Amino acid sequence: MTEKTQTQPKTPQPETHAFQAEVREVLRLMIHSLYSNKEIFLRELVSNASDACDKLRFSALKDDSLLGGDPELRIEIETDPEARTLTIRDNGIGMNLAEVTENIGTIARSGTRQFLEQASGEADLDGKLIGQFGVGFYSSFIVADRVTLLTRRAGAPAEEGVRWESEGAGEFTIAPEKREHQGTEVILHLKEGEDEFLQSWTLRRLIGRYSDHIGFPICLRKDAVEGEEQGEWEPANQASALWTLPKTDISDEEYQAFYKHVGHDMDDALAWAHNHVEGAQNYVSLLYLPARAPLDIMLQRDERQGLRLYVKRVFIMDAAEQLLPHYLRFVRGVVDSDDLPLNVSRELLQENDLVRKIRSAVVRRTLDLLGRLADHEQDKFLSFWDEFGPVLKEGVVEDTANREKIAALLRFSSTHDPEAGQRTSLADYIVRMQEGQEHIWFVTAENFKAAKNSPHLEIFRKKGIEVLLLSDRIDEWMMGYFTEFEGHTFRSVAKGEVGFDDTQEEGKEVESSPEQQDLLKRISGVLGEEVAEVRASQRLTDSASCLVMGEHDLALHMRHMLEQAGQQLPDSRPVLEVNLDHPMLARVASAEEGRFNDLAHILYEQAVLAEGGQLDDPAGFVQRLNRIMLDV
Numbered sequence: 001m002t003e004k005t006q007t008q009p010k011t012p013q014p015e016t017h018a019f020q021a022e023v024r025e026v027l028r029l030m031i032h033s034l035y036s037n038k039e040i041f042l043r044e045l046v047s048n049a050s051d052a053c054d055k056l057r058f059s060a061l062k063d064d065s066l067l068g069g070d071p072e073l074r075i076e077i078e079t080d081p082e083a084r085t086l087t088i089r090d091n092g093i094g095m096n097l098a099e100v101t102e103n104i105g106t107i108a109r110s111g112t113r114q115f116l117e118q119a120s121g122e123a124d125l126d127g128k129l130i131g132q133f134g135v136g137f138y139s140s141f142i143v144a145d146r147v148t149l150l151t152r153r154a155g156a157p158a159e160e161g162v163r164w165e166s167e168g169a170g171e172f173t174i175a176p177e178k179r180e181h182q183g184t185e186v187i188l189h190l191k192e193g194e195d196e197f198l199q200s201w202t203l204r205r206l207i208g209r210y211s212d213h214i215g216f217p218i219c220l221r222k223d224a225v226e227g228e229e230q231g232e233w234e235p236a237n238q239a240s241a242l243w244t245l246p247k248t249d250i251s252d253e254e255y256q257a258f259y260k261h262v263g264h265d266m267d268d269a270l271a272w273a274h275n276h277v278e279g280a281q282n283y284v285s286l287l288y289l290p291a292r293a294p295l296d297i298m299l300q301r302d303e304r305q306g307l308r309l310y311v312k313r314v315f316i317m318d319a320a321e322q323l324l325p326h327y328l329r330f331v332r333g334v335v336d337s338d339d340l341p342l343n344v345s346r347e348l349l350q351e352n353d354l355v356r357k358i359r360s361a362v363v364r365r366t367l368d369l370l371g372r373l374a375d376h377e378q379d380k381f382l383s384f385w386d387e388f389g390p391v392l393k394e395g396v397v398e399d400t401a402n403r404e405k406i407a408a409l410l411r412f413s414s415t416h417d418p419e420a421g422q423r424t425s426l427a428d429y430i431v432r433m434q435e436g437q438e439h440i441w442f443v444t445a446e447n448f449k450a451a452k453n454s455p456h457l458e459i460f461r462k463k464g465i466e467v468l469l470l471s472d473r474i475d476e477w478m479m480g481y482f483t484e485f486e487g488h489t490f491r492s493v494a495k496g497e498v499g500f501d502d503t504q505e506e507g508k509e510v511e512s513s514p515e516q517q518d519l520l521k522r523i524s525g526v527l528g529e530e531v532a533e534v535r536a537s538q539r540l541t542d543s544a545s546c547l548v549m550g551e552h553d554l555a556l557h558m559r560h561m562l563e564q565a566g567q568q569l570p571d572s573r574p575v576l577e578v579n580l581d582h583p584m585l586a587r588v589a590s591a592e593e594g595r596f597n598d599l600a601h602i603l604y605e606q607a608v609l610a611e612g613g614q615l616d617d618p619a620g621f622v623q624r625l626n627r628i629m630l631d632v
């Protein structure tokens with residue numbers, strides 16, 4: 001993935017590689033946009049070092065020789081005022097040559113390209129995007145004009161150490177180098193003017209602010225006593241994993257600092273739930289809701305999704321998706337169990353009864369947290385909804401046991417106040433239902449505009465019946481599984497007959513005259529196979545025509561999407577409903593044969609277009625339209 005500009009495979013000379021173009025771009029953006037927040041580099045490097053210690057502790061469970069006789073896992077931070085360097089060192093898992101090449105200098109995460117497409121060059125926005133993206137190691141270049149990384153994989157011989165170096169511009173060098181200690185050392189050659197990071201009190205302040213919760217000691221040298229070359233090492237953090245502390249001992253700032261470490265996020269979390277569970281089994285869960293969705297949340301390929309699993313304070317694995325159902329993949333945090341075996345594998349997690357119980361508790365806690373936000377912190381809840389609403393909707397389908405709970409969290413756009421966005425809950429809808437109204441009515445469409453302007457809404461608008469406007473991609477699928485809420489069945493305004501039995505009282509003829517019957521038959525004759533039937537509409541007041549699907553058929557836009565994706569679908573043709581009161585129909589009725597054909601087609605075609613659908617024969621449509629406009 002890196003482009004080699006010069007290769008000398010047999011000699012231990014450093015190889016020079018060019019950064020992937022994308023990495024270069026990210027680096028450039030980052031250095032500019034994060035400068036005002038430059039101290040975060042330390043948090044990022046300490047976070048990496050802590051992960052490396054976690055990984056080694058886990059590997060050493062099976063083979064303690066990996067510890068290399070140095071079992072006190074720790075992080076050291078050291079400065080050299082003369083050389084103007086700041087070093088962050090860990091005795092964690094380390095990396096071999098292949099791993100350095102793979103991890104440092106490439107950005108494997110799927111979001112990179114989208115990130116770059118969204119990045120605008122506007123510092124503020126870039127800063128936010130970078131925040132979602134997680135910058136990690138590269139943030140060193142905010143304060144350093146050269147970074148040297150020395151590392152050796154735990155258990156590998158001294159000769160297999162690696163030196164990686166870059167000035168952060170376009171290239172890096174990489175070479176094997178003998179190394180006495182395993183683990184990783186990152187040496188920052190500070191830029192002019194960044195001397196504050198050489199001062200011990202600055203470093204202590206930053207560790208206190210960002211890294212206090214890290215479960216390994218972060219050591220700085222004590223100020224040297226007279227006559228000594230260098231001071232002793234002493235920890236600058238509490239070094240007790242945050243989730244193990246009682247809730248009352250943890251400040252919001254500490255929760256947020258820890259979130260940035262486990263969530264790989266630069267922004268604050270939106271909310272969290274922290275529970276110590278004691279009883280049949282003992283475990284701690286600390287669950288966070290991010291404020292913003294990662295760029296790739298809908299693609300479902302974020303390899304970091306899921307929770308971190310610890311067993312008795314020992315990190316076991318990242319992204320333990322067995323602890324979270326797919327529709328809650330945005331939740332970040334930690335589960336630490338006292339009862340699972342330390343050698344638990346992914347396979348074992350899947351079948352384990354304890355895990356199943358933890359998982360259902362995690363789901364309940366997450367939904368309760370969301371419920372609390374919805375009830376007491378509306379603004380937060382709605383900002384959650386705007387980010388993750390479509391993901392949560394998957395839960396309606398996936399998690400039948402919690403469907404009611406999830407349903408209560410859903411928010412929809414609605415004809416009650418279409419411009420308000422997705423703000424109507426089902427409970428709001430039910431409160432506003434009319435006397436005797438049985439169903440919760442909704443329309444699904446390709447996009448919000450098409451939903452809002454759907455001709456199917458006309459009769460509902462006239463009668464003042466509220467309709468939910470659904471236009472997320474997942475909606476049609478979700479509604480297929482959603483039959484009722486609190487005793488009210490869901491009905492699509494675009495499917496089946498609307499069945500208002502009071503339409504006649506409103507002066508609208510449902511029974512059509514023989515001439516009208518004849519007209520419907522003629523239109524149907526022209527359209528042939530395109531439609532299942534042509535009938536007089538009860539739904540329309542302003543539009544001339546609309547398409548109606550059978551109650552159990554897919555909406556047209558959905559059908560079209562699936563067909564494009566190559567799916568074979570059972571044949572189902574729509575019904576064309578026409579508004580016999582519309583002047584267009586009088587025009588059709590009186591047209592001579594050629595014109596009649598054109599107009600009949602157009603009635604059908606405008607119904608397709610109004611749905612946001614696509615015409616099978618757009619050129620034919622244009623020709624018909626032109627013939628009418630030119631009156632030929």
Ligand code: ADP
Pocket residue numbers: 048049052090092093094095103104134135136137138184264
């Ligand atoms: P992130 O930490 O967000 O994954 P980074 O760019 O900071 O992104 O690091 C990329 C990868 O490099 C890490 O996932 C890890 O595999 C490896 N890495 C970084 N720092 C260290 C370290 N101190 N020890 C071992 N591996 C590391």
